[in-house]
Amino acid sequence: MDIHGQVTNCHLELGRTDPEIASLVRAEELLQQDTLRLIPSENYVSAAVLEATGTVLTNKYSEGYPGRRYYEGQQNIDPIEIIARERAQALFGVDHANVQPYSGSPANLAVYLAFARPGDTVLGMSLPMGGHLTHGWGVSATGTWFRGVRYGVRADTGRTDLDEVRELALRERPKMIFCGGTAVPRTVDFAGFGAIAREVGAILVADVSHIAGLIAGGVHPSPVEHVDVVSTTTHKTLRGPRGAMLMCAREHAKAIDKAVFPGLQGGPHNHTTAAIAVALREAAGEDFRVYARQVVANAKRLGEELAARDFDLVSGGTDNHLLLVDLTRRGVPGKIAAKALDRAGIVVNHNTVPFETRSPFDPSGIRIGTPALTSRGLTQEHMVCVARWIDRVVTAAATGAEDRVAAVRQEVRELMSGFPAPGLPV
Numbered sequence: 001m002d003i004h005g006q007v008t009n010c011h012l013e014l015g016r017t018d019p020e021i022a023s024l025v026r027a028e029e030l031l032q033q034d035t036l037r038l039i040p041s042e043n044y045v046s047a048a049v050l051e052a053t054g055t056v057l058t059n060k061y062s063e064g065y066p067g068r069r070y071y072e073g074q075q076n077i078d079p080i081e082i083i084a085r086e087r088a089q090a091l092f093g094v095d096h097a098n099v100q101p102y103s104g105s106p107a108n109l110a111v112y113l114a115f116a117r118p119g120d121t122v123l124g125m126s127l128p129m130g131g132h133l134t135h136g137w138g139v140s141a142t143g144t145w146f147r148g149v150r151y152g153v154r155a156d157t158g159r160t161d162l163d164e165v166r167e168l169a170l171r172e173r174p175k176m177i178f179c180g181g182t183a184v185p186r187t188v189d190f191a192g193f194g195a196i197a198r199e200v201g202a203i204l205v206a207d208v209s210h211i212a213g214l215i216a217g218g219v220h221p222s223p224v225e226h227v228d229v230v231s232t233t234t235h236k237t238l239r240g241p242r243g244a245m246l247m248c249a250r251e252h253a254k255a256i257d258k259a260v261f262p263g264l265q266g267g268p269h270n271h272t273t274a275a276i277a278v279a280l281r282e283a284a285g286e287d288f289r290v291y292a293r294q295v296v297a298n299a300k301r302l303g304e305e306l307a308a309r310d311f312d313l314v315s316g317g318t319d320n321h322l323l324l325v326d327l328t329r330r331g332v333p334g335k336i337a338a339k340a341l342d343r344a345g346i347v348v349n350h351n352t353v354p355f356e357t358r359s360p361f362d363p364s365g366i367r368i369g370t371p372a373l374t375s376r377g378l379t380q381e382h383m384v385c386v387a388r389w390i391d392r393v394v395t396a397a398a399t400g401a402e403d404r405v406a407a408v409r410q411e412v413r414e415l416m417s418g419f420p421a422p423g424l425p426v
């Protein structure tokens, strides 16, 4: 047993069958234990969620929906999917939940299939401003098959300007509007988007993949009463397995279900459905609300500490779990900084910043999030140290002082050894 009272998994059978993969899995466990994971879309699932994903449910085919399958032998699968749906409905206060989308991008594609036709106009946040590929960005199928029109953030505030969104919506008359994104550090004004969508008769989709856990935990407003469809992955702040859900009012349930299956997907991944159900049960508990509050408190404190060290935070800070940092004035590009941080055991991703002047593969910023470190038990007091490390490494990256990076690596290892990662063997 590990210190969370969980049975450790030594990968005995995997080691016998495929030592090469087993050793890589073990190495990843050690890496996840040993590093400070600050990618805002990552987390640590509980041992229970991890266990559910590794069950015999992976052996079963279940095309269709509970009670209406194309395969027999659904005695256990139907109740699992019904439980997952019901837990999602209760947690988010929605009429209907579809828990079958394989991940966020297929979930969003299903929404297009349900409500739009190729060539229709879709209004979404520009990718370099913080949106997602599937919100109509050019290189995505959604920007190829649909006509993507984009809104961004204001240069002076770093925040979405709803006047601009309304102006665009009135001019372009989109069939669908997406709100939410992947690098949005501020509260999404779902009510404001809802008013615009109603005015132009568009279907409004809230992609809450990043903030679903914050909504469930009561620290971000819910989009439910303002939007037509809520799309979310299940593995970010929500702390479930890799998967997704679409949630909507009763009137849209049939269109959404039909778009997911048979429109876009075949058999659901039942092991994932079970793990989603487990994660949703966990997310309904008081501990999860405490975690959600702590995620935000940690991000705010980390933002303050970084700002005090001359880091330029897009929008000046955060309301949620993530910080978007423009490194231009620190004289080091995002990718070089991210790679130096990685060598120091601090894992972030390079990211475009609004009004980006560099390429998306070598942009000006980094994106930092607090869900994973919060799941390990770090609190505001540790954010001082985290900010100091980031400052030291970014400064070292600008000057090529690799020995300072190595020194931080050792300090990170020491701190993280005191905070065992949920779900991982000791």
Ligand code: DSN
Pocket: 041, 104, 132, 182
């Ligand atoms: N790739 C996800 C993220 O990191 O935000 C979004 O799909």
